[in-house]
Amino acid sequence: MSEETVHEREARAYEVVYEAKDFQELKRRYKNFVVPWTAAFMIWYLAYVACNNWARGFMSHRIGDTHINVALVFGLLQFVSTFVIAAVYGRFANRKLDPLASGLNAKYKRERRR
Structure with missing residues (x-):
């Protein structure tokens, strides 16, 4: 089997997967x-950035009798929101x-073998 045939099979397999309704649905989801x-x-x-630049009074407001201010809480919530997302x-x-994706992967492997 020549190298060109392998590349042609892979190209055809990619085209079949790309044109599949499941692939379009995967991209949409x-x-x-x-x-x-x-x-x-x-x-x-x-x-958060805007408040740090233009609402410094609000951001420097202390929470209770602690040294924790709104800016620190907002900054920590940036990390929390990243992990939640x-x-x-x-x-x-x-x-x-x-x-x-699993179905498309199986379809790709079948098409490469043809």
Whole structure:
């Protein structure tokens, strides 16, 4: 079997997977998750940055009788929100993306063998 034949098989397999309805559904589900969550996180992050620049009185407000202020809490919540989004995405991917991706992977392997 020549090297050219292997490349042609792989190219055909990629085309078959790309044109599959499951692949289009996988891309749609991924985009419908990622775009809103990315927008929400960016708005939250930019609000934090804006408050640090233009609402210093609010951000320096102490919480109770501690040395903890609003800016510190907001900063820690940036980390928390990152981990929450990652956990939510992991659950989403396991339930909604991985089954489709596994099927597409099997289809790709079948097409390469033809």
